[in-house]
Amino acid sequence: MKMVVRAFALLLLIGTIGVWAACGGTFGWTKTSVPIREEDPVTGIEAVRYKTRLVPGVEFLALGVGGAVIIFAATLFVRITPKD
Amino acid sequence: MKIARVLPTFFFASLASVAFAEVQTFDFKDPKGVNNVTFVLDAPLESISGTASGISGTVTYDPENPEATEGKIVVDSESLHVPNPMMKDHMHGEKWLDVKKYPEISFELKELSDIQKTENGGTANATGTFTLHGVSKEITVPVKVTYLPGRLKDRMPNAEGDLLVIRSDFTIKRSDFDIQPGQNEDKVSDEIKISMAIAGAAPKS
Numbered sequence: 073m074k075m076v077v078r079a080f081a082l083l084l085l086i087g088t089i090g091v092w093a094a095c096g097g098t099f100g101w102t103k104t105s106v107p108i109r110e111e112d113p114v115t116g117i118e119a120v121r122y123k124t125r126l127v128p129g130v131e132f133l134a135l136g137v138g139g140a141v142i143i144f145a146a147t148l149f150v151r152i153t154p155k156d
Numbered sequence: 157m158k159i160a161r162v163l164p165t166f167f168f169a170s171l172a173s174v175a176f177a178e179v180q181t182f183d184f185k186d187p188k189g190v191n192n193v194t195f196v197l198d199a200p201l202e203s204i205s206g207t208a209s210g211i212s213g214t215v216t217y218d219p220e221n222p223e224a225t226e227g228k229i230v231v232d233s234e235s236l237h238v239p240n241p242m243m244k245d246h247m248h249g250e251k252w253l254d255v256k257k258y259p260e261i262s263f264e265l266k267e268l269s270d271i272q273k274t275e276n277g278g279t280a281n282a283t284g285t286f287t288l289h290g291v292s293k294e295i296t297v298p299v300k301v302t303y304l305p306g307r308l309k310d311r312m313p314n315a316e317g318d319l320l321v322i323r324s325d326f327t328i329k330r331s332d333f334d335i336q337p338g339q340n341e342d343k344v345s346d347e348i349k350i351s352m353a354i355a356g357a358a359p360k361s
Binding site: 101113 | 192241
């Protein structure tokens with residue numbers, strides 16, 4: 073049983089880091105929009121438009137990694153016995 | 157005889173109309189949505205950057221006489237955007253900008269000084285009243301003005317007229333405008349770097 077919980081913690085850890093990296097994770101706070109810069113050819117002004125996109129930040133990483141660590145730590149201290 | 161009397165009057169009237177035609181009012185409500193103001197707050201623990209796009213206002217400009225430039229640029233406080241939704245809510249909220257109570261941020265030009273003319277505009281120091289969070293303060297900021305005669309049709313194919321581009325980079329302190337003075341400066345810098353690039357149009361009817 074402990075092994076199953078530990079495997080789940082490992083999966084959570086890998087999954088969190090994987091999703092964070094795959095979505096272009098940032099070490100700042102999570103963003104729900106990203107700026108797209110485009111220069112206006114007549115005026116030379118760089119227009120900034122926002123595109124809706126999730127960029128997971130440190131709180132996402134902290135929640136996933138923290139959760140995995142807590143689950144793993146729990147297996148060290150909590151006795152899990154399967155029911156008969 | 158009558159013609160001799162009427163001709164000089166016609167000549168001077170035409171001359172005057174040409175001279176006055178140079179003074180134009182540029183509308184900065186850009187239908188293309190290109191105009192923007194960016195802001196950066198670089199605190200030791202956190203860097204916040206965003207933009208404002210709800211820009212309006214008018215500027216009266218004469219390329220031959222830039223000293224006489226007048227105008228007011230207004231930014232809709234609600235249009236201030238940062239990519240983190242919670243941060244945006246806090247920024248718009250009562251504790252910080254209180255956009256419901258103070259829906260506008262504005263700069264009203266009083267005078268231009270140190271004008272350096274170039275071929276299509278020039279640079280100057282613009283002194284005027286900057287209003288933010290309900291607090292008005294006189295500030296002087298460097299501006300770069302680019303006058304683009306006849307270029308409106310390049311942006312709006314069915315319109316004839318001129319364009320005026322204004323750029324300015326300057327810094328203000330939020331504490332000067334009663335925005336949480338002395339609070340959270342490790343995360344929300346007191347200094348706000350503002351970068352403005354806006355284009356106004358003066359259509360000719």
